Structure formats: C-alpha cells, structure tokens
Amino acid sequence: xxxxxxxxxxxxxxxxxxxxxxxxxxxxxxxxxxxxxxxxxxxxxxxxxxxxxxxxxxxxxxxxxxxxxxxxxxxxxxxxxxxxxxxxxxxxxxxxxxxxxxxxxxxxxxxxxxxxxxxxxxxxxxxxxxxxxxxxxxxxxxxxxxxxxxxxxxxxxxxxxxxxxxxxxxxxxxxxxxxxxxxxxxxxxxxxxxxxxxxxxxxxxxxxxxxxxxxxxxxxxxxxxxxxxxxxxxxxxxxxxxxxxxxxxxxxxxxxxxxxxxxxxxxxxxxxxxxxxxxxxxxxxxxxxxxxxxxxxxxxxxxxxxxxx
Numbered sequence: 001x002x003x004x005x006x007x008x009x010x011x012x013x014x015x016x017x018x019x020x021x022x023x024x025x026x027x028x029x030x031x032x033x034x035x036x037x038x039x040x041x042x043x044x045x046x047x048x049x050x051x052x053x054x055x056x057x058x059x060x061x062x063x064x065x066x067x068x069x070x071x072x073x074x075x076x077x078x079x080x081x082x083x084x085x086x087x088x089x090x091x092x093x094x095x096x097x098x099x100x101x102x103x104x105x106x107x108x109x110x111x112x113x114x115x116x117x118x119x120x121x122x123x124x125x126x127x128x129x130x131x132x133x134x135x136x137x138x139x140x141x142x143x144x145x146x147x148x149x150x151x152x153x154x155x156x157x158x159x160x161x162x163x164x165x166x167x168x169x170x171x172x173x174x175x176x177x178x179x180x181x182x183x184x185x186x187x188x189x190x191x192x193x194x195x196x197x198x199x200x201x202x203x204x205x206x207x208x209x210x211x212x213x214x215x216x217x218x219x220x221x222x223x224x225x226x227x228x229x230x231x232x233x234x235x236x237x238x239x240x241x242x243x244x245x246x247x248x249x250x251x252x253x254x255x256x257x258x259x260x261x262x263x264x265x266x267x268x269x270x271x272x273x274x275x276x277x278x279x280x281x282x283x284x285x286x287x288x289x290x291x292x293x294x295x296x297x298x299x300x301x302x303x304x305x306x307x308x309x
Contacts, residue, residue: 022054022246024216025209026087029061030072033269034079036287037220037253042085043284043300044250045218047307049086057212058090063103063204073097079270083280085300089212109207110199113237114160114192118153122236123192125151125158142189159200160193168235170228173246175308187229206230206242215245224249250306253290 026042028034049056060076062068073094080087091097117123126146133142142161151158164183172181191200199207209217219227227247234242253268273283284297293305 020215022049022052022216023057023213024049024054024218025057025059025090025212025214026085027059027061027205027208028076029064029067030069030076031064031067032072033075033271035268035270036283036290037268039079039083039085039270039283040253040287040291040303041218041220041250042080042083043287043303044248044306046086046300047304048216048218048248051307052216054216055089056087057214058087059208059212060091060097060101061103061201061204061208063198063201070094075271078274082270082274083283083300103204103208106204106208106211109211110204113203113207114199116237117162117192118160120236122163123153123160124163125149125153125155126161126191127151127158141186144189147189156197157195159191159195161189162192162233162236164188164190164232168232170231170235171243172227172231173244175246175248181228181231183228183232184225187225187232190229192233202226202229202233206233206237206239209242209245210239213241215241216248217245218248218250220252221249222252248308251291253287 024045026045028038028042045056048054058076058080060073062073077091077093079085091101114123124147126142128136128142128145130140132145134140136145137143144165146161147163147165153160164187167182170181170183171178190202192203194200208214217227227249231243234240270283273286278286281296281298284300284302285295288297288303291303291306293303297303
C-alpha cells in the first residue's frame, strides 16, 4: 500500500485519472434514543458530503438484537426528519429498513467473510469469559489465551477472534494526508464473531462499508482505535477499497463531568428536547454553543466552522 495520497484525499488532484467520487454514511445503532453527540456526527458528515459532493448512505447497525427496540429504530427517522439532515440512499422509514436494509439481509456476506478468515487460519475459537480475561490480565485486555488451544470453531457458544500476531503495514488516509498507524494493544485479537454466532461489529462494519461502496468515513474521535482495527481486518481480508477510504475523526461533545454523551443520558436525547418544545435551530445552537460557536444557529450548516480547513 502506497503512502501517496494522490487519489486518497480530496485535496490532491490526479493528472491522469478523474477525481474520485466519494460516498459516505451515517450509521446509527438503534440501542437507545439518539442524542446530541449523534446529531453532531450526522451534521459533520452532511457538511463534508456537501464540501466534496459525496453521496450519503443511511446504514442502521441493528445486529445486537438484544438491545434493539422498534421505538429506537423509529427514533432514527424521526430525528433525521425533524432536524432536516439529508441522506440519499438507504431506507426512508422503519418499514423499508426492516424489509430491505436490516443487517440480517446481509448475513450471507458476513458468513462469507468469517469463513474466509477461518479457511486462511486467521481466526481462532475462544471460550474465555470476561471473568477469565480479567483473571489473566487485570486491565481486561485479551492476551491470546486460546490461540494454541485448537478449539473447534464449529462448537456452539464460542467466539472467534482475529489472529493479530503478524504486524501489517497500515496507512490511514485523512483529510490532512496519509499517516502510518499500528494496531493498539487494546485491539489485539479482537472478536470477529460473537458467541451467539453473529458477526461482531468490526467485521459487520467493514463488510457493510464494502457492500454499500463507502469510501469516506466520518466518526467520533473515540472510534479512532476501532478504525485501525478495521483497517487491519480489511488488510487480512484483502479489502483494498476499505484501506483506500478516507477517514475523518471529529471531536466529541463532553458532559460537564468530563464524560462523553451516551444513549442513557436522556436529557441530551433529541426526543427529550423535542418534547420540551425545542426547535431544530435550538438543537443545533445548543451543540454549537457547547463547542464554542457563539450565537444562534439556523440549521446544521451553522456547524460548518467546526470542519477542518
């Protein structure tokens, strides 16, 4: 993989090929009502899509069925429509999502990627519980306890982990150019298939981005390490398109106590603010003021000064 950013960033022009067409996505998880941090990420994605004439795909990550509820799925559409945040491809409502776009419709793609990892000897079965992992490492970091146990991957109730012992030369393409990155310690041997047999987030996200043709990914800074893990996985899978994607990791909204927003923080949910009578302008003004933008904002475009130049 070359470190050249000739076609990998919007700032560089190619003398021999047409400019790359970008496709980005917003990818909420329906495990709670959307909060202001989600809105910030969606707005910045929309702003960058406008800047680089990118298509926006709505991709709802509903693999964790134990946490998904119909009202959370509906809240995604209610929030996007209320705030007039745009998307060009993907479901337009909860019914079309369930009928065409839910992740269960792509299970054959996930299974194909998992079998590819297993057949290449890149995945290994693991029966460690969280308690087992903590006993082996007080930090909770998995250290590869099942690497050489040769557990049967077909046995039910086992997770599959990626064998990350081999260093891979990874480059992350950013708005400022390509940078070399290495898999962090806390991402070693990450799970690619959960104990229930479903694909883990890292694998389903990489497969979904390939399926939808995504090549411009906007995420919060808290997912930086996760991006590196996905670059590593894409390298192992031979997914060159994902490795060539452009990434932007934006700052987070922080609560007064210094913690990041979560879906359990009801007072920051858009649903709560709507019920309190807040307008879209008031929601974006609240976000902007928290991030140092003075005055009132008319809509999501008022957050444009947060973008890198």
